[in-house]
Amino acid sequence: MPELPEVEIMRRNVDAWGAGRHLVRFVPKDPKWQDLVVPPGPIRGTFRRGKALVWNIGDHSLLLHFRMTGKIVQWHEERRYTRACFELSDGMTLAFVDQRRFADLLVMSPVELQRYLEGKKWGPEPWPDPLPPEWWVNRFGNLKMAVKPALMRADCVVGIGNILASEICHAAGVHPERRCSTLTSEDWLRLSGCVVPLIDRVIDTESGPEIAYVNQGGGGSMFSVYGRSRKGCLRCGVGVVQQIRQSGRSTYLCPNCQK
């Protein structure tokens, strides 16, 4: 489910919930993680790399990747799809919830984690500091593939998933099927300029103790094109939002303002 903004929200939540506490006990709830050992220890903090959340506890680094349906929430009562629980001091318990059981939870030493992340060959972070227009031109300008699926390539830039990729093309007025190499420097200028404000807005709107799925109505209304098939374009007020398919994923666009 989560893209960069949602992972960042969960990072802030985990940071706040864990502050001043220590992990008392890790409790697997799913056979997938039955044998996973997370040693107890003082909670040291978090950072995010792309869509991955790193949680440092004691001498270990936990890497959480939520894939399609994972999320971490405060435990209040038993709920479906809980795959593991983190029991913290002072009666705080966090639940790792994941409907489709795609998510990853890895325990490593900080050195192993560093090696793991380097091995990923991921591109730079597009947020909070904007990547300059020239960077986008250099990284994408020679690719023959369509711009929307290109934006989702973690080896180019991290954190952008299927929703943000449609939203970015829309905000920049760029047709998602345009080949990267056909975009002008003005296109890249608009594109680079809309990324940080867009991510800021998603974080502001969605911040809270639990991130919500678009199709559950939570946060869904905040997007300008994603999921708005056959509705009027909120950008130009003229076009009707169209849904197409690109490399197996849904893309939404306004044929009037995205050329």
Add this chain to the structure above:
DNA sequence: AGGACTGTTCCGCG
């Protein structure tokens, strides 16, 4: 019943 789904990796093809 069939298809879709906010991710990532791997495989095979040209």
Add this chain to the structure above:
DNA sequence: GCGCGGAACAGTCC
């Protein structure tokens, strides 16, 4: 070797 598409992972929901 690269660029690209499709499959696979898994489980539900519409």
